[in-house]
Amino acid sequence: MTVEQQAPVRGARTRTARTPSKPHGQWAVDGTEPLNANEEFKLADGGLNVRERIETVYAQGGFASIDPTDLHGRFRWWGLYTQRKPGIDGGRTAQLEPHELEDQYFMLRVRIDGGQLTTEQLRVIGGISTEFGRDIADITDRQNVQLHWIRIEDVPEIWRRLEAVGLQTTEACGDVPRTFLGSAVAGVAEDELIDPTPQLREIIDRYIGDPSYANLPRKYKTAITGHPSLDVVHEINDCSFVAVEHPELGIGYDLWVGGALAAVPRLGERLGAFVTPDRVAEVWEGVTGVFRDYGYRRLRNKARMKFLLADWGAEKLREVLETEYLDEPLPDGPAPADPVGSPDHVGVHRQKDGRFYIGASTTVGRLAGTTLTRLADLAEVNGSTRIRPTVFQKILILDIPEDRVQNVVAGLDELGLPSRPSLFRRGTMACTGIEFCKLAIVETKVNAAHAIEQLEERLGALEPEIGQTITLHVNGCPNSCARIQTADIGLKGQLVTIDGEQVPGYQVHLGGGLATEGRPEAGLGRTVRGLKVPADGIADYAERVIRRYLADRDSGETFAHWAHRADEEALRGETGEAAS
Known part of the structure; x- marks a missing residue:
């Protein structure tokens, strides 16, 4: 993204004598001049722009033709990381430069927002894994599927197959809004307060792939749930919406901000604000805008939302959100009720429509592509077309008729995906x-x-x-x-x-x-x-x-x-x- 293409900065102001002598690189305070190499390459050319080069140059010329800045920077905006070269022991991880550690193969992350998959989509992912990725597929704890051993020459064909069934790798990595976590039982659970799928889809359709939100200080994680088990680890996401019932306004969401782990863990905090379903997309855009414009860009290890929250506090963050980014303030709202039920959804559970969903355990998320294909077959032969990975490296099959439940349970056992696993598995x-x-x-x-x-x-x-x-x-x-x-x-x-x-x-x-x-x-x-x-x-x-x-x-x-x-x-x- 060029300087002319850069998104406008809302609430920008000039620096004053009270501003720290060493700027944090906050766009709204310090301007958009880049203060490190990562900010320089993003300002020079946005990560979304690299796709055309991948398709027309690098896939044709092979790994050796890839520009290093694209390889180690912009490729992430399309879900691509070089994977580790085999044989390099852990003692050398911190001693070698990234290019010395990397192989000429890629990990490719498939974006699965809310964990919502059809059996057709799962079969395509399984086929790609088997044909292009040495039959390895990892279910992550962010509801993604990661493929390995991917060659740059095969990426355009992989994208074609994914996009033909409505999947994408857009912004699956990089300084962007990563895959959105959503309740794996959204729309089917008997006890959910609200189905958050419409709000989830609105945010994705409006903002994923939008250059205005494709250059954030660092990665940015979102979660939304309407289930009383609080099944999306909302406390460790940058922006989370948790269903609550307001005494006057009905069902909506409690807004949480600033959670993340890594080497400096911090739990997110409630802003005390109630968000009606029709305002979720607007509020998400506002919180994301606060992070984009006020997040710390000078030091990468201080660039997450949690550091801004630690310095500002929840009260100031809410004030800036409401006065600079929203058309009107948010009403105060209640905290979520104490959680009820198991958030991993393992086992057999009745749906609100009388059918059943069945949650199965993977073994630490590692599967074969052929297993994914067989899982799609198992679901379809028993009347289902919907699969959902969870944030706990588990997999659900939805919509199973009661008289087919035991068939599915037995079939999952045969695939090494028990729905009645040991406590340890x-x-x-x-x-x-x-x-x-x-x-x-x-x-x-x-x-x-x-x-x-x-x-x-x-x-x-x-x-x-x-x-x-x-x-x-x-x-x-x-x-x-x-x-x-x-x-x-x-x-x-x-x-x-x-x-x-x-x-x-x-x-x-x-x-x-x-x-x-x-x-x-x-x-x-x-x-x-x-x-x-x-x-x-x-x-x-x-x-x-x-x-x-x-x-x-x-x-x-x-x-x-x-x-x-x-x-x-x-x-x-x-x-x-x-x-x-």
Whole structure:
């Protein structure tokens, strides 16, 4: 995007003597002059513009023909990242330059807003994975599907196939509004307050691909739900809408802003504002405009909405939103009720129309493209054309007639997607890890899958006594794509020293969690000084700490509550007198 093409800055003002001597790079305060290399390339040419070059130049000339700035910058606006070159160990992640880490293959992220897929779309994704991506497909915890081993030469054909069935990779990555999280049971759940799909679609149709919102300070994440289980992890998104009932105005949404994890986690905050359904798109545009114009662009590690919220506070952010970006103020509104029900929607559940939806567990999100194709077949032969991935790396099949439920349950079991999974399979998530990610230090999916099998064998008989899903999230680096600070047991990949030797392993976070039934208040996990787990020791540690929890807990006490009150000796899983 050129300077002339740059979106207008609302509320711009001149700097004063009270302005910090070193500018934050806020467009509305400091002007739009770029203060780092990322801002320079975005100002010179917007990320959306690279598609034409991919189709007409790079796909023809191959990987060697790609301009480095496009490759490491603008490609993200179309869901493309180079993947990690095989054989580079985690100790070299921070030592090598990005071009030294990268392979000549790409990860391609398919944007699936609200997790809403048809079986036709799922079959196309499965076919692309099988034909172009070595039959690998990852379900992420943001309801996307990620494909690997993609060649630049094949991208135009992949786009053609996706777009022919209404899918896109537009703004799936980059400094843009990323994929919108939505309730996976929107429009079908018996107990939902409101179906947010019309509001979700309005925002996507109006703003995704709009250059005015395609150059944000950094990535920008949105969530919307109408379900009482609060099933879209709203506390860790930049902008979230959570259904509530206003005593005078009826059903609408409570507005949350400024949540995110990564290396500096911060839970989002309520602005105390009530948003009627007809104003959701307007308010989303306003909050996004505040971030675009006032977000900190000078330092990439300070460029998320959470840092602006930390400095301004919720009251000022709401004031700027209402006075500079909205046509009229928002009414005050109530907070969401305490959550009810399970947000991952695993199991068999009756829909409002009398049919059923069935939620199944993947194994840490890793599937084959052929499995996706077979899943589409299973759904269709049993009367369904709708599939929905969730924010917990689970998959739902909607609209199953009652007399076909058991057929689907059995078919899912055959695909390795149980709808009655063990507590450990249900509660474990993992990010991409060192297999493909250039930021990773440690393997994740293989280690986590192996840990699930070991825990099922060692602790499976204790599931009735455990009585809850203990979440185990495994991440390959500090960036928390697998939400480690909000898990009962969160493992952050790093090199660790054990018995004097440096090996791949994990730092441990314990007792984190977002709002859910039985725990209405979200909270971040605590770390235990000096506690490190080797990469091949996930199950050993989890078994020790779970057994200690069972021995020490009070009646009805959750793992998270226990983890926050227990002493460090207990959290190391060391066997005390009570645990023997």
